[in-house]
Amino acid sequence: MDALIKRMNLPDLARQQGILIAFVIFLVVVALNSDTFLTIGNVLQVLRQVSIVGTMALGVTFVVLSGRLDLSVGSMLSLTTVVVVGLHDKIGPGPAILVALLVGLLVGAVNGILIGYVRLNSLIVTLGMLSALQGVTLIYTGGKNVGIADPDATWFAIFGRGYFLDVPVPVWIFLGGALVLGVVLAKTAYGRQIYAVGGNEVASSASGINAKRIVFSAYVLSGLTVAVAAVILGSRVMGSQNNVGQGYELQVLAGIILGGTSLLGGSGTILKTVIGITILGFIKNGLLLLGFAYYVQWLVTWGVIIGAVWLDVASKRGSLFE
Amino acid sequence: MKSVNSIDKSMAQDAPTRKSVVCTQHERFLGGSLLHWVGRNSIWVILIVCLIGFSFGSPYFFTVFNLSNILVQSAFIGFLSIGMTLIMINGGIDLTVGSTLALCACLAIGLQQYGLVVAITGALGAGLLLGFLNGIIVVKTGVHSFIVTLGGLIGIRGLVFVYTGENSLSATNMSFMNFGMISIGPVSLIAILFLVFIAFAQWALSRTRHGREAYAIGGNRQAAENAGVKVSRHIVINFMVSGLMAAVAGITMSTQMGAATPNLGTNYELWTIIAVVLGGTKLQGGAGALWGTLGGVLTLGVLRNGMNLMHVQPFYVLVLLGVVLILALIVDKQFNNE
Numbered sequence: 001m002d003a004l005i006k007r008m009n010l011p012d013l014a015r016q017q018g019i020l021i022a023f024v025i026f027l028v029v030v031a032l033n034s035d036t037f038l039t040i041g042n043v044l045q046v047l048r049q050v051s052i053v054g055t056m057a058l059g060v061t062f063v064v065l066s067g068r069l070d071l072s073v074g075s076m077l078s079l080t081t082v083v084v085v086g087l088h089d090k091i092g093p094g095p096a097i098l099v100a101l102l103v104g105l106l107v108g109a110v111n112g113i114l115i116g117y118v119r120l121n122s123l124i125v126t127l128g129m130l131s132a133l134q135g136v137t138l139i140y141t142g143g144k145n146v147g148i149a150d151p152d153a154t155w156f157a158i159f160g161r162g163y164f165l166d167v168p169v170p171v172w173i174f175l176g177g178a179l180v181l182g183v184v185l186a187k188t189a190y191g192r193q194i195y196a197v198g199g200n201e202v203a204s205s206a207s208g209i210n211a212k213r214i215v216f217s218a219y220v221l222s223g224l225t226v227a228v229a230a231v232i233l234g235s236r237v238m239g240s241q242n243n244v245g246q247g248y249e250l251q252v253l254a255g256i257i258l259g260g261t262s263l264l265g266g267s268g269t270i271l272k273t274v275i276g277i278t279i280l281g282f283i284k285n286g287l288l289l290l291g292f293a294y295y296v297q298w299l300v301t302w303g304v305i306i307g308a309v310w311l312d313v314a315s316k317r318g319s320l321f322e
Numbered sequence: 323m324k325s326v327n328s329i330d331k332s333m334a335q336d337a338p339t340r341k342s343v344v345c346t347q348h349e350r351f352l353g354g355s356l357l358h359w360v361g362r363n364s365i366w367v368i369l370i371v372c373l374i375g376f377s378f379g380s381p382y383f384f385t386v387f388n389l390s391n392i393l394v395q396s397a398f399i400g401f402l403s404i405g406m407t408l409i410m411i412n413g414g415i416d417l418t419v420g421s422t423l424a425l426c427a428c429l430a431i432g433l434q435q436y437g438l439v440v441a442i443t444g445a446l447g448a449g450l451l452l453g454f455l456n457g458i459i460v461v462k463t464g465v466h467s468f469i470v471t472l473g474g475l476i477g478i479r480g481l482v483f484v485y486t487g488e489n490s491l492s493a494t495n496m497s498f499m500n501f502g503m504i505s506i507g508p509v510s511l512i513a514i515l516f517l518v519f520i521a522f523a524q525w526a527l528s529r530t531r532h533g534r535e536a537y538a539i540g541g542n543r544q545a546a547e548n549a550g551v552k553v554s555r556h557i558v559i560n561f562m563v564s565g566l567m568a569a570v571a572g573i574t575m576s577t578q579m580g581a582a583t584p585n586l587g588t589n590y591e592l593w594t595i596i597a598v599v600l601g602g603t604k605l606q607g608g609a610g611a612l613w614g615t616l617g618g619v620l621t622l623g624v625l626r627n628g629m630n631l632m633h634v635q636p637f638y639v640l641v642l643l644g645v646v647l648i649l650a651l652i653v654d655k656q657f658n659n660e
Contacts, residue, residue: 123605135639306465
């Protein structure tokens with residue numbers, strides 16, 4: 001018995017899995033105070049709400065793992081959403097989706113060239129893109145909102161509003177994407193190269209990895225997942241404002257950090273991102289069900305993000321304070 | 323003791339040699355220190371080019387009224403960029419400035435029922451306290467300032483909404499609103515305040531021990547610590563300066579508008595970073611100056627104002643700013659990073 005307790009080493013467990021333990025406690029507290037919280041309907045609802053941020057976070061995880069940041073995803077979401085919604089009535093849903101995906105790939109490629117090949121600082125480049133894409137979005141729409149005239153008459157609705165086997169289609173896209181990209185990251189040579197570049201770029205180049213191309217590809221992937229998220233968002237709302245994606249870059253980063261992926265690169269998984277994003281979704285949903293105003297979740301997010309990374313850093317360091 | 327000596331020696335040897343290499347290269351190519359100066363102060367060259375260009379573009383641009391207007395418009399981002407420059411020289415970043423600005427602006431208006439002194443001190447105190455909180459979390463937990471202040475950006479905005487309950491607040495005290503209108507000659511008091519603060523900060527950075535050690539921390543934190551620099555104290559102080567400056571920006575902004583909204587200052591952290599980076603301060607730390615930051619702040623202000631006067635739609639200004647930022651980065655790489 002003593003040996004067992006010693007092996008479990010409670011403080012260590014609290015440090016390593018602290019955020020999950022805190023999350024379980026939170027789930028129990030909310031569930032005791034709300035009948036609807038842990039019903040299948042509500043859980044699916046939460047998953048559907050996080051599917052847009054979650055899908056974006058899948059691509060951004062590749063960027064973060066390669067040791068870079070992408071702050072432009074929020075503006076990119078605005079742009080690709082107004083593109084897909086704006087073109088829907090003009091050229092039909094199929095071509096509109098295709099153009100939106102191409103725009104996402106193109107913007108990702110521009111980021112990738114500037115950061116991967118020209119080797120500029122990713123924070124500043126994507127900050128510049130955040131501003132520039134906001135402008136491009138406004139130029140494209142002329143400052144007006146865009147919308148789809150007849151939401152009930154188009155198969156475009158399936159991406160945001162449809163169900164497959166009683167589960168919302170966005171959730172299938174999010175979790176399906178997570179499965180595919182998770183396998184790519186964990187099981188392929190390409191995935192290992194992403195970790196290698198993020199872990200030690202000089203060493204990875206010395207061992208024959210084309211770091212420039214790897215970074216480039218991570219940004220292209222990020223652009224693609226943002227465009228997919230835009231299709232979900234556009235289909236869900238059937239319209240779009242110019243600033244619809246504002247602040248999404250922060251939510252994406254918050255989820256990735258909360259999951260335990262290191263912002264320095266080289267350490268993290270797709271599963272961690274899915275967990276982090278989902279936890280944020282449940283916190284938001286739970287607080288609303290408990291009757292708090294929506295902005296209370298921001299206060300909780302503040303503590304949760306810093307707390308999660310602190311526990312992570314502390315468990316590696318072996319002490320709580322520096 | 324031995325390690326301290328060797329680090330000192332290596333630092334002392336390293337700095338002058340690197341500088342002299344750069345000088346000789348430029349001298350070899352163009353035989354002048356002019357190019358060197360331009361390379362280091364490119365933002366002022368860009369600013370002068372913009373000033374000349376817009377003067378030809380619009381008859382209303384180069385007037386005393388408009389120029390003093392630009393100064394006031396730039397002052398708010400300017401206050402924020404003072405703290406941001408200091409923190410970036412330390413090798414950190416502060417994403418909370420926009421949210422802190424909003425909280426302090428709302429406090430400066432909301433606390434006026436208890437008197438003007440309480441309102442102003444309350445707002446300044448809140449800024450200092452939040453800066454202290456950011457700084458102490460950064461140095462005590464060892465979590466990177468980007469993450470700490472990303473959390474703060476979201477959380478402090480939550481505090482603003484909790485305090486205001488989503489409502490806009492408007493000022494009741496007339497003398498408070500008059501403060502924003504005071505000007506000495508053609509120059510507004512808010513702009514003078516900004517220029518005085520940034521001059522003082524530049525003096526502190528180049529003439530005091532705190533300033534010198536700020537560069538040392540950003541250049542090589544471990545080496546600075548080994549050399550006996552009180553790293554934690556310096557970092558906390560700079561975060562407090564940043565919080566205080568955000569409070570000043572929030573208070574002056576609310577005096578000018580006579581009101582405060584909970585969404586005030588959204589995205590200001592991004593504009594501030596753009597201004598500071600345009601001014602030549604490095605995100606990696608260890609290099610930068612408020613002289614350059616002033617150039618960056620003014621360039622942003624001139625670009626927005628000038629494009630506006632030339633009837634360019636504000637949408638294009640956003641694109642231009644993004645492009646300018648990335649171009650500045652490429653130019654900087656060409657000059658300083660062979």
